[in-house]
Amino acid sequence: MVRPVHRRPGQSRKAQYSLFAAYVIAVTGAVAGLLLAILSVVDPVGFAQLRVASQEITAPVARVSRSVIGSISGIDDSVGAYVSAGSQNRRLRSELADTRRELVATSTLQEENRQLKALLKLQETDKTALANGYLLTSTSTSSKRIALLSIGRNLGVAAGQPVRGADGLIGRVLGSGPSVSQVLLLTDIDNIVPVRRARDGLPALAYGRGNGDLDIRTLNIANNPFKPGDILVTSGTGGLYPPNIPVAIVVRRQDDGALARPLADPGKVDAVSVLRPYTPDNIEAQPAPAPPPLAPAGAAP
Amino acid sequence: MNNRAAPRLGEPASLWRMRIVPVATVMLASALPLMLPLVANSPVLPPLGLLFFLCWQLLRTEMWPVWIGLPLGLWDDLFSGQPIGTAIGLWTLASIAIHYSSQRIYWRGFLHDWAIAALLIANIQSLAALIVHPDAATGRVLGLVVPQIIISALLVPLFMRLTGKFDNFRLKRR
Numbered sequence A: 001m002v003r004p005v006h007r008r009p010g011q012s013r014k015a016q017y018s019l020f021a022a023y024v025i026a027v028t029g030a031v032a033g034l035l036l037a038i039l040s041v042v043d044p045v046g047f048a049q050l051r052v053a054s055q056e057i058t059a060p061v062a063r064v065s066r067s068v069i070g071s072i073s074g075i076d077d078s079v080g081a082y083v084s085a086g087s088q089n090r091r092l093r094s095e096l097a098d099t100r101r102e103l104v105a106t107s108t109l110q111e112e113n114r115q116l117k118a119l120l121k122l123q124e125t126d127k128t129a130l131a132n133g134y135l136l137t138s139t140s141t142s143s144k145r146i147a148l149l150s151i152g153r154n155l156g157v158a159a160g161q162p163v164r165g166a167d168g169l170i171g172r173v174l175g176s177g178p179s180v181s182q183v184l185l186l187t188d189i190d191n192i193v194p195v196r197r198a199r200d201g202l203p204a205l206a207y208g209r210g211n212g213d214l215d216i217r218t219l220n221i222a223n224n225p226f227k228p229g230d231i232l233v234t235s236g237t238g239g240l241y242p243p244n245i246p247v248a249i250v251v252r253r254q255d256d257g258a259l260a261r262p263l264a265d266p267g268k269v270d271a272v273s274v275l276r277p278y279t280p281d282n283i284e285a286q287p288a289p290a291p292p293p294l295a296p297a298g299a300a301p
Numbered sequence B: 001m002n003n004r005a006a007p008r009l010g011e012p013a014s015l016w017r018m019r020i021v022p023v024a025t026v027m028l029a030s031a032l033p034l035m036l037p038l039v040a041n042s043p044v045l046p047p048l049g050l051l052f053f054l055c056w057q058l059l060r061t062e063m064w065p066v067w068i069g070l071p072l073g074l075w076d077d078l079f080s081g082q083p084i085g086t087a088i089g090l091w092t093l094a095s096i097a098i099h100y101s102s103q104r105i106y107w108r109g110f111l112h113d114w115a116i117a118a119l120l121i122a123n124i125q126s127l128a129a130l131i132v133h134p135d136a137a138t139g140r141v142l143g144l145v146v147p148q149i150i151i152s153a154l155l156v157p158l159f160m161r162l163t164g165k166f167d168n169f170r171l172k173r174r
Helices: A013-042 A048-069 A072-083 A085-120 A280-285 B015-035 B048-059 B066-080 B086-104 B110-132 B138-171
Strands: A131-133 A135-138 A146-149 A162-165 A169-176 A181-185 A192-197 A203-208 A214-218 A231-234 A246-254 A257-262 A272-274
Touching (some): A013 B066, A013 B086, A013 B110, A048 B015, A192 A246, B048 B086, B048 B110, B048 B138
Antiparallel strands (some): A131 A272, A146 A181, A162 A169
């Protein structure tokens, strides 16, 4: 606090009016701003381009700082790895032996599966990624979970495309600029992903909690079938996310479902792939590029 | 001819520096979180731009007109991930509140400043979170921003100091 100031402008009419005008501008501006905010919550597409354009400014700095510092969130992991190297090595070797045995068993199953699929004349959908990039940075001061992807329209990234890491689903593209794009992370409160349990195909919905975890709710409320350790994968229901991308692992049961942790941590994932949205025209375009089916444009939620 | 390198007696500080330094610190602090290679799972960083904005106004209430929250809030909205308009509205309301409090509490002390800043940050961050997630449960949304609000409230004295340093630089005579 410097010195108490005289807000009252005294007898000067001009000073009185300019102070009054400042307040009028401030109040109308504040009201207009809040209306604008409510409008852009209702219709988020309208201002997306403006925001992406401004993030093109910070993206070069984020690229440089990422290459210099690396990802800040990985530091705790690399320190922990040194501390527990010995016991980890033993554990990993026993795990490797187990996995080899399972791999042999699975490879026979895979072969059988291939033959059965050939019998059914099932077409494999195109699972190759549209483009690969990495997550630069994220909105870490807001309750909205949006990350910045290092690639944009220059590599064909567009709004509505799913994004996945090696371990599992990351989110979906919200908007794309010339060289960066925004990704709405899986854990955002507004992100709902249709999933199914990998073991038996039990359908459920994954709701973001906004703090890094997910709420899993079943579609039938009668009983709560989840157990800790259940793996959930995307079901492909409703389009957008292709089926069988790993999503989360159940941590504990709750009253109305389960609490799950995403399998891919966006803070630690290195590279991510942008996939084609799982819409009817994309699925059917693969076997025969014949007349495009009349798919509704807004198949994605 | 006098020596240009030496400061002259009674010479005012550079007008450009006096105007640009406060605005530049707020704008840089707003954009900084998007320049760090940090992909956060929850709102972990304090709202740096808002902290500087409030500290400047508490330190120098007369420096800015009351509508300064409109342009600075727009800039913050572009980078914070909030829908555009949130900070425009809330920051301007905050600066009206600070101007009002500077009339009510004539000699504000350090504790007054701290309390006002903490109260405003708590209100702005909770309202902003509620505006972004209108459909989610209110308790959950507020629970999300409570840690951030506590951290920000504890950081207010530090930011007050930083703002003071910048203020000294702003008013330094050559």
